[in-house]
Amino acid sequence: MRPSYQVFLLSLVALAGASPVSHDINTTLSKNVAFSLSKGEAASCVTGEIQVPISFEAEKWLFEKTTDSLSVTDFVLNVTTTDPNRILDFSEGTTLIQKTYGIWVKYCVPSSGLPSSVDRAVQILTHGGTLDHTYWDFAPGYSYVDVAARAGMVTLSYDRLGTGLSEHPDPLLEVQTPASVEVLHQLVTMLRSGSFGPQFSKVIGVGHSIGSKATEAVISKYPSDFDAIIHTGYAYENAVGAGSVVATGLGSPKDVDHLKHLPDGYLVPKSAEGIHICFFKYPNFDPQILSQTVRHMQTESMGEMLIPPSSSFWGNLTVTNSYRSPVLVILGEHDYVVCGQSCVTPQNLAAQTLDTAYASADRNLSEAWISPGAGHNCHTHLNAPDVSAKMVNWVKNLGWNT
Numbered sequence: 001m002r003p004s005y006q007v008f009l010l011s012l013v014a015l016a017g018a019s020p021v022s023h024d025i026n027t028t029l030s031k032n033v034a035f036s037l038s039k040g041e042a043a044s045c046v047t048g049e050i051q052v053p054i055s056f057e058a059e060k061w062l063f064e065k066t067t068d069s070l071s072v073t074d075f076v077l078n079v080t081t082t083d084p085n086r087i088l089d090f091s092e093g094t095t096l097i098q099k100t101y102g103i104w105v106k107y108c109v110p111s112s113g114l115p116s117s118v119d120r121a122v123q124i125l126t127h128g129g130t131l132d133h134t135y136w137d138f139a140p141g142y143s144y145v146d147v148a149a150r151a152g153m154v155t156l157s158y159d160r161l162g163t164g165l166s167e168h169p170d171p172l173l174e175v176q177t178p179a180s181v182e183v184l185h186q187l188v189t190m191l192r193s194g195s196f197g198p199q200f201s202k203v204i205g206v207g208h209s210i211g212s213k214a215t216e217a218v219i220s221k222y223p224s225d226f227d228a229i230i231h232t233g234y235a236y237e238n239a240v241g242a243g244s245v246v247a248t249g250l251g252s253p254k255d256v257d258h259l260k261h262l263p264d265g266y267l268v269p270k271s272a273e274g275i276h277i278c279f280f281k282y283p284n285f286d287p288q289i290l291s292q293t294v295r296h297m298q299t300e301s302m303g304e305m306l307i308p309p310s311s312s313f314w315g316n317l318t319v320t321n322s323y324r325s326p327v328l329v330i331l332g333e334h335d336y337v338v339c340g341q342s343c344v345t346p347q348n349l350a351a352q353t354l355d356t357a358y359a360s361a362d363r364n365l366s367e368a369w370i371s372p373g374a375g376h377n378c379h380t381h382l383n384a385p386d387v388s389a390k391m392v393n394w395v396k397n398l399g400w401n402t
Contacts, residue, residue: 031102032165039140043108043149049165050190053100054182058173059091061306065172065265069251072267075302076250085309097174103183104165105158106133107196110149121202121227121400122191123148125157126184128209128233128377130248130269132164132298133157135208135379142289142380147388151396156196158187160211162266162301171265171301177313180210180304181217188218188225202227202400206391209233209337209376210304213313216357219323220316228326228365228398230391233376235331235338235349236315236357248274253299266299281334281375284382293380320357326365327358328394330387332374344370365398 033048066072082090125144127135136157137145148155159166161183162175169175184205191200205226207215212234218225249271253259256268269275272294276282280290307313331343331350343349350368358366369390374381379388 126211
């Protein structure tokens with residue numbers, strides 16, 4: 001049932017000083033509503049917190065919540081050395097959680113004007129672990145939101161539950177992968193139903209890293225949610241796995257100024273060198289962008305690190321291989337998190353992912369692409385504009401924004 005929304009008329013284009021084009025938006029941004037421009041000012045955006053009701057089965061894990069960096073290290077050691085098929089030995093069963101959570105969203109339209117078909121297609125951007133929505137609009141020259149807006153496209157980015165400006169509930173019981181799937185599914189439902197104003201007939205799921213896993217998990221559970229998908233920083237077979245978790249030096253957020261208010265059970269990367277190893281590839285990045293990434297690191301939760309073997313987060317090949325819509329898979333050539341040393345040797349893992357997980361995807365429109373010289377966070381490397389251009393041109397080729 002669609003809730004009651006405050007309706008207001010937003011002249012988003014006038015916000016940027018261009019010729020005014022009105023865009024009706026129904027908004028539940030009942031807290032901290034703000035209007036802003038993207039980093040390169042190509043997109044005009046409305047931001048705020050919306051209330052998202054979800055229902056999911058949560059595992060009742062037997063782990064004690066981490067309280068400091070020593071207990072975080074011990075937890076990471078226990079999780080990364082446990083056979084994933086035995087992880088349920090540490091659960092006493094499940095419990096149904098039905099709650100409404102505050103999710104921070106950023107809805108952006110082109111500052112230069114809205115094409116006549118703008119209401120037809122929207123991209124929903126899901127960030128990776130220990131990142132937040134800013135990954136998609138990080139700095140001038142490092143903004144996918146900008147590039148998409150210049151191409152006349154609408155985007156919705158958001159902070160995943162337990163991350164950034166979204167609500168931070170119990171990190172062991174509530175911030176689990178099933179919750180991530182349900183939040184994303186509900187946002188898609190809102191976009192299609194007109195909760196943000198326009199009723200979008202085409203929704204493209206765009207994910208990075210664990211955001212790609214969430215997008216794939218939505219397909220596994222709700223196959224009709226996305227009309228097309230873009231995976232970045234993700235391969236179906238992960239070559240490094242636990243090694244990347246260890247490398248970032250996860251610790252307690254208690255001594256991190258912007259995170260120290262959080263309850264026990266949240267984790268945050270502490271090692272600048274580890275963040276470099278996992279997210280960047282020298283010399284294809286600006287050291288200032290690396291420093292900004294380190295300063296802005298966000299949380300991971302205990303619950304999201306504990307994934308039962310039956311979880312849709314592992315991907316359901318039966319469902320994904322029946323997915324017939326277009327798929328774009330992008331990997332940085334040197335994505336340590338996903339591929340280890342190389343994503344192209346001895347085989348192209350982007351192409352392998354497309355063949356293994358999306359065998360029925362539209363072959364005329366689907367594609368696997370490697371970003372030369374890039375690491376895991378391909379949108380914060382020097383060739384980020386090439387990555388964004390590849391994505392936008394691929395979406396253009398779908399013919400939904402023309």
